[in-house]
Amino acid sequence: MLQPTTPPPITTALAVLGRSMWSSCCGLGREARLYRDSRRLRDRASGRHAVCRVRRTSLFFGRLHAGCRGDRLRKGWRWRMQTTINRRTALGLGGAAAMLVAAPSALAQQPAPPAPRVKGPRVWLDLDQTDLDAAYDQSVYAPNLQQIIRRYATNSDGVRARLGAPRRYAYGPTPIEGLDVYPTKRANAPINVFVHGGAWRTGVAKDNAFPAELFVHAGAHYVVPDFVGVEDVGGSLMPMAEQVRRAVAWVYRNAHTFGGDPNRLYVSGFSSGGHLAGVVLTTDWAREFNLPADTVKGGLCGSGMFDLKPVRLSARSRYIKFTDEMEQALSPQRHLDKLNAPLVVAYGTFETPEFQRQSRDFAAAVKAAGKPVQLLVGEGYNHFEM
Template identity: 50%
Template sequence: MNKEKRVSRRDAIGLGLSAFAAAQLPARAQDAASGGPKIWLDMDQAALDDAYNQRIYAPNIDRVLAQHRYMNAQASVQLEAPERIAYGEAQIEGLDLYRTNGSNAPTLVFFHGGTWRNNTSDQYAYIAEPYVRNGANVIVPDFAAVHEIEGGLEVLVDQVRRSVAWAFEHAADFGGDPSRIHVLGHSSGGHLAGAVLTTDWSGDYGLPNHVVCGGVCVSGMFDLEPVRLSWRNSYLHLDDASVQALSPQRHLDHLYAPAVLVYGSSETPEFQRQSRDFAAAARAAGKQVEVVMADSFNHFEIQSTAANPYGPVGRAAFTQMGLSAG
C-alpha cells in the first residue's frame, strides 16, 4: 500500500476516542532552522535536540499522563491480575501475561516507551484491557533501563526479542496461537517493536523467521543516526557500529511481517519523519507497510489511542489482528 492514511482528530473522537485526549492541542516548538551549524538535515544542535524531546511539542503532557494513570487504575480493577512469568534469568526479565477467554487466540506483545530508561509493565493494564476483552492475550514485558546496565541498547533489544520468543514457544500453554503473535510499541517501544519485526529469527534465535505475524509501531525511531547526534546519546552511548546493528531501517531484509506505522501530526518533526522514512524504505524493499498519520495528536495523546479500538492506533492493531470491538 503506497498511500498514507490520514485520520482526523474529529473522526477519532466521533468513533469513541476519549474527550480528554482532545482537550488541548500542542504548541509548536522552535523552527527547525534556527541558525547554528547544521547537524542533521536542516537542524542545528538545539533544533535537533528539541526534535528528540517530545515534551517540547506536548504542553499538555502532565494532563495526558495523569489520564493514563487513571485509565490504568480502572483497567486494573476490570482485569484479572496478570500472571508474572520470567522470560530470562535477570531479575528484570519478567513479563505480565493477561489471558483472554478461549484457546488459539492471537497474542499482542506490547513494548512501552520511556526513552529506554523509564516505566514498567504494571503501568500498562489499560493498554491490555480492550484486547483481552475482545479475544486476544496480551503480554507486557519488562526490560532493563539502558542507563543502568552494561551493554547498552543492544541488551534491551535482545531482551524484547527473547520475550517474543518466549511467547512463540509457550503460546499453546496460555491459550495462544503461535502463528498469530503481533507486536505493538510506542516511542522508544516503537523502536523496540521495529527491532523485533526486523529480527533474524532463524540465524540468531534458531526459530522460524515468521515468529511475528504483524506489528504496529507508534511514533518510533527506526534509524538511530540522528538519535546518536542528539542529546539522547549522553545516556545511549551509541557509535557507528551500534547504530548499524540496532536501527530497524537498516535490516529490512529481515522484515517478514506486515507493519503499520502510526504517528501524530503534532509530534516533533523527527518523530514524524522517522515513520515516513521507515515506510518509504520498506516499500522500496518490497515489504508490506502502511502509514497512518493522525491529525493533531501529539506524542503522548497518540499513545492513549492504543487503548481504544476506534482510535488511530487501536483501530490499526485490531484490524491487523482480526479483532472486532464488542
C-alpha cells in the same frame, strides 16, 4: 512518497490496539487520518502556531462535524471552513462560528513572538544542534506530557481492577525479565506483545496495561514485558533489545501455557517501544533463535525511531553511549531484508519534526523494499496522545 491509506485489518488484535491507543471515538477514513475535537494554542520553536478546531470525524458512527482552522501566516490569519451541515451538526457549526469571531481578537492580545534565533551550523539535514535536540525531545511539543503519563498508570490500575491481576511469567534469569499476560477466555487465541516506551530509560509493564481490556474482550491475549533501562546497563541499548527479543521468543515457545496460538503472534510498540518493536520485526529469528523466519505475523510501530544516526547526534547521546555497532545493529530501517511480516507505521501531526519524518521515511523504505506497509497519521495528536 507513501500516502496514508486505510489499512486492511492485519489482525483483530492490531485493529483493537489502534482503536485503543489513538481513540475509541475516532475512525479511520480513506486517508487513515484521525481527528478529534480540540482547541489549541501552541508555541513552537519556529514561532507561534494556533489551531482552532471543532471538527470531529467519526466514521465508526458516520458523523462529520463542522470545523474551522486558522494558521497564522506572515501576512496575518487565513481561515478555512469545512462544513457538513445537518440537524445533528448545527450546534458544532455554531461553535465554529463563535470561535471564528472570537479567536482573532483573543489572539491579537498575545505577545509578539520572539525574534528568530540565529542558527548554528547544520548537524542533521537542515537542523542545527539546538533544533535537533528539540526534535528528539517530545516534551517540547507536548505541554500535557505529565498529565498523560499519569493517566497511563491510572487507567492501567482501572484495567487490573476490572480484569484481575495479570499472570506473571519469567522469560529470563534476572528479576527484571518478566512479562505480564492478560489472558482472554477464548481458547487458542491470537497474542499481541506490546513493547512500552519511556525514552529507553523508564516505564514498567504494570503501567502499560491500559490497552489490555479491549484486546481481552476482542478475544486476544495482551502481553507486556519488563526490560532493563538504558542507564541501568551502562548506557547501551543492546541488552534491552536482546531482552525484548527473548521475551517474544519465550511467548512463541510457551504460548500454550496461557491458551495462546503461537502462529498468530503480533508485536506492537510505542515511542522507544516502537523502535524496539521495529528491532523485533527485523530480527533473523531462524539464525538467532532457531525459530521460524515468520515468527511474528504482523507489527505496529507507533511514533518510533528507525534510523539511530540522528538520535546519536542529538542530546540523547548524553545518556546513551552509542557506538557504530549499536547504531548499525539497532536501526530497523537498515535491516528490512529480515522483515517478514506486514507492518503498520503511525505518528501524529503534532509530534516533533524528526519523529514525523522518521515514521514517514521508515514506511517509505518498507514500501520501496517491496514489503506490505500501511501509514497511519493522527491529525492533531502529539506524541503522547497517540
